[in-house]
Amino acid sequence: MTMPTYAMSCFKLPVRLCKDINSLMARFWWGEENGQTKMHWVSWKTLSTGKQAGGLGFKYLQSFNKALLGKQIWRLLTCPDLLLSKVLKARYYPKTTLFNCEIKGNASWIWKSLMSAREVMQCGARKQIGNGNNTRIWEDAWLLEGKDGKIESSKPPG
Incomplete structure (x- = not known):
């Protein structure tokens, strides 16, 4: 096993x-x-x-395979200073987040494998607010309860 x-x-x-x-x-x-x-x-x-x-x-x-790949995604999110995290971010999602990036056809097998577990991680992952500078309160999943961890009310105009 x-x-x-x-x-x-x-x-x-x-x-x-x-x-x-x-x-x-x-x-x-x-x-x-x-x-x-x-x-x-x-x-x-x-x-x-x-x-x-x-x-x-x-x-x-x-299921075990998906869980192990999810663990690697978790490492990318929680350890952004690792060399692997920096390389993958620069290559596949330099201007967006891990959860919002597109999976391009020329992506490596490793990246496509990781992205196959992204949905599972996205269901339970929540953004830690910290000082709030990097949090988009209307777009990011940061609430523990509610639909997808996001604010359910509509965004005010302006």
């Missing part, structure tokens, strides 16, 4: 590959040995239940 974790934190794995890896894990537990099929002691749902709840903690690879 740990072998694909590093690759999954950088790249979005194809759906077919995730299914193949799940199939290999299932065959290990339920396949055959010396021409005889193995006993199915528990269901896959039980195997994928968390360890604290009595399962073995196997993960659904597609």
Whole structure:
């Protein structure tokens, strides 16, 4: 289970590959040995239940892949002084935010992979106000409650 974790934190794995890896894990537990099929002691749902709840903690690879990519997006947001953060910002969103940038056709596979998890991160991410200089109160998601974390009332004219 740990072998694909590093690759999954950088790249979005194809759906077919995730299914193949799940199939290999299932065959290990339920396949055959010396021409005889193995006993199915528990269901896959039980195997994928968390360890604290009595399962073995196997993960659904597609969801786990998206979570790891979301973690990388979180690092870009919270650690803007990292070299990787600076390079990606300069290349893909120099004049906008990570959540508002366009995904261009000539973007790298890494960037496209990260952007596949952007929606998940956008649902829960909120801007920290700080001194308020960089906050656009009508456009940014900064409220803990409400629709999308944004102000629901209309913007006043002027």
